[in-house]
Amino acid sequence: xxxxxxxxxxxxxxxxxFVRGFLVPNFRPFxxxxxxxxANLLNMLDALFxxxxxxxxxxxxxxxxxxxxxxxxxIFTVIGLCFIDMIGLWAATMTTLSMxxxxxxxxxxxxxxxxxxxxxxxMTWRIMRPILDIMQTVPxxxxxxxIVMLFGVGMPPGIIATVIFALPPIxxxxxxxxxxxxxxxxxxxxxxxxxxxxxxxxxQFPLAIRTIMxxxxxxxxxxxxxxxIAALIGGGGLGLVVNTGLGRLDVGGATxxxxxxxxxxxxxxxxxxxxxxxxxxxxxxxSVLKGYVRPRRVA
Numbered sequence: 001x002x003x004x005x006x007x008x009x010x011x012x013x014x015x016x017x018f019v020r021g022f023l024v025p026n027f028r029p030f031x032x033x034x035x036x037x038x039a040n041l042l043n044m045l046d047a048l049f050x051x052x053x054x055x056x057x058x059x060x061x062x063x064x065x066x067x068x069x070x071x072x073x074x075i076f077t078v079i080g081l082c083f084i085d086m087i088g089l090w091a092a093t094m095t096t097l098s099m100x101x102x103x104x105x106x107x108x109x110x111x112x113x114x115x116x117x118x119x120x121x122x123m124t125w126r127i128m129r130p131i132l133d134i135m136q137t138v139p140x141x142x143x144x145x146x147i148v149m150l151f152g153v154g155m156p157p158g159i160i161a162t163v164i165f166a167l168p169p170i171x172x173x174x175x176x177x178x179x180x181x182x183x184x185x186x187x188x189x190x191x192x193x194x195x196x197x198x199x200x201x202x203x204q205f206p207l208a209i210r211t212i213m214x215x216x217x218x219x220x221x222x223x224x225x226x227x228x229i230a231a232l233i234g235g236g237g238l239g240l241v242v243n244t245g246l247g248r249l250d251v252g253g254a255t256x257x258x259x260x261x262x263x264x265x266x267x268x269x270x271x272x273x274x275x276x277x278x279x280x281x282x283x284x285x286x287s288v289l290k291g292y293v294r295p296r297r298v299a
Contacts, residue, residue, distance in 0.1 A: 068274030115174025158230030173215025177208030
């Protein structure tokens with residue numbers, strides 16, 4: 001005899017009733033309206049990246065790689081982006097890049113303030129923590145079903161699914177970084193009469209910037225993995241190339257799309273990691289941001 005012989009919990013029916021019977025008929029216009037800023041930013045970035053010539057975009061990425069990492073990474077960036085262009089996936093790569101940038105921007109806008117709130121209140125963090133656990137452990141494909149029912153199909157719903165999937169790391173790492181600031185430094189700033197905003201801007205954020213940037217790097221990588229899956233609900237770019245290859249058993253097309261994703265992932269990962277390693281010796285957040293545009297010093 002097992003517990004299920006005594007009681008069966010129809011959780012699938014409860015969820016279906018909640019989503020189909022309550023959320024969809026009552027709040028679908030609201031969820032559709034949430035797509036507007038996502039769609040506007042995505043369309044703007046997609047048009048911008050498509051407008052910039054390939055050689056100019058490659059030069060910009062190579063410059064960013066040189067400043068953030070070094071000469072070797074800049075050479076790899078040039079070779080990698082030229083390879084993507086030569087296999088005919090430049091347009092799809094730019095679409096994927098616009099989806100990633102849109103997702104990461106929304107994750108940063110939502111996640112960093114949420115991380116600050118979590119760092120300042122133990123109660124907020126206790127409430128937020130199980131929600132983040134659920135967001136990180138639910139399989140990524142599960143997000144797609146309610147997203148399609150509430151938002152429909154297309155690239156904006158794919159971006160929203162990506163934001164939900166990639167959001168937890170930036171919240172966790174912002175909370176961790178701010179909580180890790182040495183207490184004596186905080187007390188010293190308080191003794192000099194710093195306001196809460198000055199404390200955050202000039203003391204806690206500069207000292208926590210490496211941890212926060214590490215969280216942003218994780219968010220970026222999760223966004224890259226999710227935009228590929230989002231192609232199943234109408235997302236474009238390299239994910240669509242891979243899914244089309246799988247659907248047609250075109251192993252060459254799927255491999256080419258996969259190579260494009262790998263090259264783009266390496267470039268974005270190394271640049272964001274290089275930025276994360278800079279700035280901990282700065283004395284304010286403004287000086288940290290200025291430090292990102294200065295050449296990297298090689299020891």
